[in-house]
Amino acid sequence: MNAEVELRKVSKLTKILETVGIELALLALIIISGVMEPKFIRSSNVINVLRQVSVTGVIAVGMTLVIINNGIDLSVCGIVGLSGMVAIILQPQGTLFAVACALAVGAVSGVINGFCISQGLAPFIMTMAMDTVLRGLAYLTSNGQPVAGVTDAYKFLGAGYMGSFMLDGKVIGLPTPVVIFILVSLLAHVMLSRTPFGRHIYSVGGNAEAARLSGISIKKTKMIVFAISGFLAALSSIMLTARMAACDPTLGTGYNVDAIAAAVIGGTSMSGGEGKIYKTVIGAMIITIMSNILNMVNVNPYVQQVVKGLIIFVTVYADNWKKTH
Template sequence: MNNITESQIQHRSHTSFALRLQKWRKSPVFYPLIGFVVIFIAMAFVNDNFLTSTNLSNVARQVSINAIIAVGMTCAILTGGIDLSVGPVMALSGTVAAGLMVAGFPPEVAILGGLLVGALFGAGNGAFVAYAKMPPIIVTLATMGIARGLALIYTGGYPISGLPQGFSILGRGEFLGIQLPILVMLVVYILAFVLLNHTAIGRYIYAIGGNEEAARLSGIRVSRYKVLVYTISGLTAALAGIVLTSRLMSGQPNSGIGFELDAIAAVVLGGTAIAGGRGAIIGTLIGAMMLGVLNNGLNLMGVSPYVQNIIKGGIILLAIYISRSRDK
């Protein structure tokens, strides 16, 4: 009798585990996590310096900038949109903050000024998308050029230096042994997780991406939330620009070039459907870490940057293919 009971318990245990595994496989985070683990282990095997504490800390710090930008990009893509202006907005916000400090404003005021610039640019993008009914890719492609041009005009094409030494803490400082850029990144992801998973706003964002017309008919003010989403994207780009400015201790008008592509890659690798409506913010963080580990490992191996672009492009195509296959 005891043997039968034990076998029944084992059978139920195996069944329960299989059900949990099947449910987990349906999660948007499943494949990104597997991909990250595979790449991490591969890089650890091919290079002895990869697992050193100094290198891993460097990877985390480098990932933090792209990961912060990718939060806003995730929100935009979840609604079925995209934001190509994040790189130039990042540069403009960083240079504005640097210029305000050089002009004599306290760092706190300068940081708020830089964040305000990013938020206003994002709100402008959202207004064109939501109320003028213009395609997000066209709107943000146009504002991409506008933001870069304004950054170059504002600085005269030269970096802004001479920033107060205390400002460097944000990009170079530590708290409890953890670098501040990493802490900023974690705080941003915690806030984004709460917003997307535990608030009505998050539910509306997913609903808009899943079926915009159905969301509108159900009473959701789609235009308002689209403006909010692009404002968040501009705000996270501005924050990343300010953190980078603090790390470099100068406002660089040419910073952020290509960062929009890295942010999109992090979102896609993280399992968010490019058509919107499905994804997880934790997956975006995993995607950003995957890119960071891949870049670092290939650099340690001495792989040419041109070859790295080919490898990253191939991985992104594979991620999109897997995403589309799961949607069918």
């Protein structure tokens, strides 16, 4: 009997760790960083971190939907590259038109991904092929050259500020990308947790056959999910190119790794059916803060990459251990 009580205590502790472990990790990271380097909590750095999180975070939100749906989207890199080029090249045709075309590039690529995957192609291969095609197209738009020059309205999407608030006794504005990221996260969270379509994403990801026999269309679900992922990758590209006022055809290389890492660190199950948007947001923050603080204390950037890889490894290992014990 006593052993059972013991066991229950232990399982209660592991349960707490399971539910808020990632939040505690973020908190610990922030505290350690603040102690290690006081400049870390300066307003300029905080804004800087938030700005960086927004760009990768928007992609990670879409990636989370895809992974919950039991897929993977490697084509986000290519989408960032091509939609960025399209947006900058079309600047003379007007901001709205350029933005709409860029977003359409992302959404259409996603729909094609989703359609082919619902026909039985492996998500890994399909999106890898799509990524390669899109990257090639990005080079073709300018024959491999970077392009520059944007309208003021477009620049606002990446470099502008919205609202204002007090930090460190100074009045500062919230960068537009941060506002966009917050809105995207909130919308995705509500959609995933409160709408019928959100349920479809979970159930198709958890057991596609059971979902199908319960009247849910696998094809429709996959197409929409990949379309959202593509759309959000394009949105991220707009924020990025607007801030730089330029685009290079290589833009976005390696972004899929950061997005997948954020989702996985946030506890999204690679076998589908499990995951939460706000946990992915925390995962994205952990990755960004980690490289930010390592930068500030002058750690070799190559070491940073090793650290990032190790963090992904450790989270996945812990998750696997939890499942097998």
